Amino acid sequence: MNKVSAQVLPASAGKAKRVLPGFSLSLGVSLLFISLVLLLPVTGLIVQTSGMTLAEYWAVITDERVVASYKVTLWAAGIASLINGVVGLLMAWVLVRYEFWGKRFVDALMDLPFALPTAVAGITLAALFAENGWYGQYLARLGIEVAYTPLGIVVAMSFTSLPFVVRTVQPVLEDLAPEDEEAAMSMGASDLTVFRRILFPALWPALMTGVALSFTRSLGEFGAVIFIAGNTPYVSEITSLMIFVRLQEFDYAAASAIASVVLMASLVLLLGINLWQARYLKRLHGR
Amino acid sequence: MSKHRNSSLRVGERPWTKWTLIGIALTLTLLILVIPLVLIFAQALSGGVQTAWDNLTDAYTLHAIGLTLFVAALTVPINLVFGVFLAWLVTRFEFPGRKALITLIDIPFAVSPVVAGLLYLLLYGSNGWLGSWLADYDVQLMFAWPGIVMVTVFVTCPFVARELIPLMQQQGSEEEEAGVILGASGWQLFRRVTLPNIRWALIYGVVLTNARAVGEFGAVSVVAGNIRGQTNTLPLHVELLYQDYNVVGAFVAASLLAGIALLTLLIKSVVEWRQSRQPEPENHQSEILG
Numbered sequence: 001m002n003k004v005s006a007q008v009l010p011a012s013a014g015k016a017k018r019v020l021p022g023f024s025l026s027l028g029v030s031l032l033f034i035s036l037v038l039l040l041p042v043t044g045l046i047v048q049t050s051g052m053t054l055a056e057y058w059a060v061i062t063d064e065r066v067v068a069s070y071k072v073t074l075w076a077a078g079i080a081s082l083i084n085g086v087v088g089l090l091m092a093w094v095l096v097r098y099e100f101w102g103k104r105f106v107d108a109l110m111d112l113p114f115a116l117p118t119a120v121a122g123i124t125l126a127a128l129f130a131e132n133g134w135y136g137q138y139l140a141r142l143g144i145e146v147a148y149t150p151l152g153i154v155v156a157m158s159f160t161s162l163p164f165v166v167r168t169v170q171p172v173l174e175d176l177a178p179e180d181e182e183a184a185m186s187m188g189a190s191d192l193t194v195f196r197r198i199l200f201p202a203l204w205p206a207l208m209t210g211v212a213l214s215f216t217r218s219l220g221e222f223g224a225v226i227f228i229a230g231n232t233p234y235v236s237e238i239t240s241l242m243i244f245v246r247l248q249e250f251d252y253a254a255a256s257a258i259a260s261v262v263l264m265a266s267l268v269l270l271l272g273i274n275l276w277q278a279r280y281l282k283r284l285h286g287r
Numbered sequence: 288m289s290k291h292r293n294s295s296l297r298v299g300e301r302p303w304t305k306w307t308l309i310g311i312a313l314t315l316t317l318l319i320l321v322i323p324l325v326l327i328f329a330q331a332l333s334g335g336v337q338t339a340w341d342n343l344t345d346a347y348t349l350h351a352i353g354l355t356l357f358v359a360a361l362t363v364p365i366n367l368v369f370g371v372f373l374a375w376l377v378t379r380f381e382f383p384g385r386k387a388l389i390t391l392i393d394i395p396f397a398v399s400p401v402v403a404g405l406l407y408l409l410l411y412g413s414n415g416w417l418g419s420w421l422a423d424y425d426v427q428l429m430f431a432w433p434g435i436v437m438v439t440v441f442v443t444c445p446f447v448a449r450e451l452i453p454l455m456q457q458q459g460s461e462e463e464e465a466g467v468i469l470g471a472s473g474w475q476l477f478r479r480v481t482l483p484n485i486r487w488a489l490i491y492g493v494v495l496t497n498a499r500a501v502g503e504f505g506a507v508s509v510v511a512g513n514i515r516g517q518t519n520t521l522p523l524h525v526e527l528l529y530q531d532y533n534v535v536g537a538f539v540a541a542s543l544l545a546g547i548a549l550l551t552l553l554i555k556s557v558v559e560w561r562q563s564r565q566p567e568p569e570n571h572q573s574e575i576l577g
């Protein structure tokens with residue numbers, strides 16, 4: 001609810017802080033844990049890929065089938081996060097602005113995609129969208145095939161990352177000061193105009209963050225996707241699966257090379273989102 | 288018509304707009320969240336209660352349940368301790384590299400679980416520099432339960448800290464400073480002052496860690512090796528049964544995991560309700576009753 005204001009600290013806090021005990025202990029535990037759990041494992045990847053020549057490395061990561069998997073993954077994650085941008089904004093709006101029967105239930109259920117194990121989400125979506133499934137049979141009549149096509153990947157990705165947009169937009173919408181909106185409305189501007197000119201500009205940094213988080217998560221999604229994607233080479237194979245395939249062929253070098261590409265992409269995205277959020281928060285407090 | 292519009296001062300308050308939006312939202316909730324959930328349990332029971340029971344009490348399923356609970360029981364305390372220490376560090380002290388540390392612990396959220404599993408496999412597998420050294424002492428971590436625990440710790444380590452940091456930052460450290468002045472020891476300070484303040488966020492962090500630990504699939508499938516009756520966790524068992532065309536069995540195992548997910552959501556609602564009730568008790572109580 002009040003996550004946005006979390007950055008504000010009392011002015012005197014900086015100096016008074018070292019009064020509290022446990023600095024060395026908590027620093028020691030945190031650094032040890034981060035080094036062992038997060039950083040040390042990366043050395044294995046570095047050792048493995050440094051055994052390859054640059055030409056070998058390049059050949060592996062630009063292999064035709066692997067490049068096809070980048071394309072499918074990027075496209076599907078892009079479409080999925082855009083869908084989530086629209087659906088998530090709508091859900092956040094309805095949950096914040098309106099009162100209706102069952103609202104608390106809907107609000108609680110919104111986190112289901114995070115709480116549900118991805119493998120469970122995967123077999124459930126595959127069953128729903130299969131040709132004779134609850135949704136698939138109706139879509140089949142319209143000539144739409146979802147299961148075992150790239151469209152299935154989009155469905156799985158948007159399901160698993162839907163809460164990101166809802167949960168980033170919701171607190172911002174709750175904390176929005178009503179003055180500008182009320183002033184514009186009382187001067188007779190239409191709903192759409194006020195939304196476009198006043199509300200959307202205030203919401204879009206949060207919306208962008210949510211979409212970016214949703215995109216990042218979708219790029220790495222594995223469990224939910226592989227059950228519904230059909231995993232046809234060149235058509236519906238995601239990059240995470242390519243790593244898995246190379247591993248099963250015991251081609252550790254190739255798996256590492258592809259993984260290093262994925263890892264760098266996700267770290268760049270993570271850093272970008274963090275910088276974006278820092279800038280956006282600074283601007284909020286600068287006013 | 289225009290008179291009606293002027294009477295509402297906020298966007299989307301006209302009944303037609305409002306109920307259309309609510310209608311779309313409820314339809315989407317039904318299609319995206321409710322029906323999939325119903326399908327899980329419907330499929331599990333599609334062969335009758337007896338079949339579901341036989342699948343549930345199958346020796347391999349029981350073993351998978353046991354292993355999954357075992358992994359969670361090891362993972363959650365490790366990440367609980369780490370999360371509390373890290374949150375204490377970054378919210379109570381100012382030091383160079385503090386922001387970098389906060390960004391670092393988000394890495395598991397951004398990294399694909401398959402990549403996470405691979406990182407561990409490359410380091411601790413028999414080809415890895417650390418793994419080959421350990422192999423000399425007959426220590427095998429990968430394709431065995433320690434590997435599953437290790438990647439699960441990696442994947443779930445941000446949850447507790449992520450729940451605690453915003454809350455502890457917002458609460459500030461005045462109460463704890465007062466405690467120090469009154470002569471409290473570090474442990475007393477934590478137990479008597481900090482813990483009561485962060486209790487609910489901590490519970491939710493633990494619940495999230497547990498939910499993810501129980502359900503992790505991608506990272507675990509890389510390091511587990513899917514040895515039935517040995518390294519098969521519940522999510523891996525779901526996949527195995529599904530690929531064996533035992534759809535009922537897969538959904539029986541899936542419904543156990545879905546049950547844990549629902550419990551997680553329930554605890555989250557309770558925790559949020561308790562948290563929002565703390566400052567202004569009367570206000571929110573009536574909201575619940577209403």
